[in-house]
Amino acid sequence: MRRRRTLTPRGAGALVAALACVVAANLIGAHILIYIGLLLALLTVFSVISVRAPRRSATVTRRISTDLLTVSETSRVSVRFALRSLRVPHGLWHDVLPDAVSGDSSGEFPPETGEIRYSITGVRRGVWPLGPLLLRTVDPFGLAQREQAFGETRSITVVPEIVSLAPLAVRLGAAGGTAHTASSRLGQGADNLSPRGYFPGDSMRRIHWRATAHRGELMVRQEEEESSPDAVVVLDRSARRWPRPDVDADPAFEAAVSLCGSAAVHLASEGYSVDVIDSAGTLLGALRGHEDDRDGLLVALALVTPRGEGRDLATLIGGTPPGPLVYITGRLDEEDAALLRPSGAAAPLLFSTELLPGAGVAASQHGWSATSLGSEVAEAWEDAVSAPIGVGNVPN
The missing domain is CATH 4.10.860 (DNA Excision Repair, Uvrb; Chain A)
Known part of the structure; x- marks a missing residue:
């Protein structure tokens, strides 16, 4: 500043x-x-x-109409500014805004309403400082000026844009994920299910110790498999898939993050329990029908950046095939696409911001519905869900 x-x-x-x-x-x-x-x-x-010369002190309290500001969303900011001084100066106030939000945060002091108000619009996701509040006064002759900062900064979280998506063409059960999960458990208890072998990625809480001792190898309780999430959304943020991060946000990566959040929220609204993970296996969020789950996911997505290396998709999913599987990645060539296996998912959807020649066909051979992801997230999703599973939507 x-x-x-x-x-x-x-x-x-x-x-x-x-x-x-x-x-x-x-x-x-x-x-x-x-x-x-x-x-x-x-x-x-x-x-x-x-x-x-005049001494001034003040207290600044900010109130924002929304806890989480979405990209392209407008919110109202109210600032209570209590100035203590020998006399109330006349000048201009200005609340310092980060580049991640836009708005007219300035005006004449003292305000007519006694409270400072202005609007901001989310531009770029992340956690950014808002403030401090600046007061600029000039003497009556216009020869000298004083600009003084008051109050601390406040963090504002800008989350990715969540867009409305078309319903899935493939519905697992009569009412989506909820019906599928319920019907798969009818008549099955914890004692009448056979344990299965352990797969890499299974939780240690699933271990069936009695069967493990009997067979001499790790065994997993089958009923725990059926209580796993119905849908999985994977955001491939490994560094080799994306350009090197710089000052300006990468539009392709921003579209991928927006699709990640939109797909997770959409699948949850259709009745699925949703796990959102990155390519390293880190859990970004789990949607189980609670509003706090959604907010937690959006905050995690507000901070995500391209980094690290990815793991094999089968290792990420483990031994339990999900219903819908949404895999979102950046640059994808034919060789990498041939290595992506949907691990038995009922509705595997693959999105790539840079789908190279041959990659879509290679992915489709393994059952993916492969689609090129551009700036229009909703259109890419509609293209993917409207096509039969195993058919790519690759532009000519």
């Missing part, structure tokens, strides 16, 4: 004029110019003292 100089351009000009009057008085012998120069200098000094 650049600090303003004490002297305004007019004040600096007054000092230059004062010095010029003194020099000219000595050169041409006009003593009246000395008095004019001294008057200008004294007036400038008086102006500086009048704006710098």
Whole structure:
């Protein structure tokens, strides 16, 4: 934040004029110019003292109409600014905004309503500081100014945009994920299910110790398999899939993050329990029908960036095939696409922001519905869910 100089351009000009009057008085012998120069200098000094001397302190309290600001969403900010000073100065207030939000956060002080209000719009996701509040005052002659910061900064979280998506063409059960999960458990208890072998990625809480001791190898309780999430959304953020991060956000990665959040929220609304993980296996969020789950996922997505290396998809999913499987990645060539296996998912959807020639066909051979992801997230999703499973939607 650049600090303003004490002297305004007019004040600096007054000092230059004062010095010029003194020099000219000595050169041409006009003593009246000395008095004019001294008057200008004294007036400038008086102006500086009048704006710098008074002590001021204040308390600043901000209230934002939404806890989480979505990209392209507008929110209202209310600022209570209680200034303690010998007199109430007249000037301009300005609340410092990060580049991640836009808005007109300035006006005349004191405000007519006694409360400072303005609107902001989310531009880029992340957690950003809002503030401090600046008060700029100028003396009556316009020669000196004072800009003072009040209050602490407040963090504001800008989350990715969540767009409405078309329903899945493949419905698992009569009412989506909920019906599928319920019907698969009818008539089955914890004691009448056969344990299965352990797969990498299974939770240790699933271990069936009695069967393990009997067979001499790790066994997993079958009923725990059926209580696993119905849908899985994977965001491949491995660094080799995306350009090197720089100051400006990558539009392709932003579209991928938006689709990740939108797909998870959409699948949850259709009745599925949803796990959202990244390519390293880190759990970004789990949607189980609670509003807090959604907010937690959006906050995690607000901070996600391309980094690290990815793991094999089969290892990420484990031994339990999900219903819908949404895999979102960046640059994907034919060789990498051939290695992606949907691990028995009932509805595997693959999205790539840079689907290279041959990649879509290679993915389709393994059952994926492969689609190129551009800036229009909803259109890409509609193309994917409207096509039969195993058919790619690759532009010519």
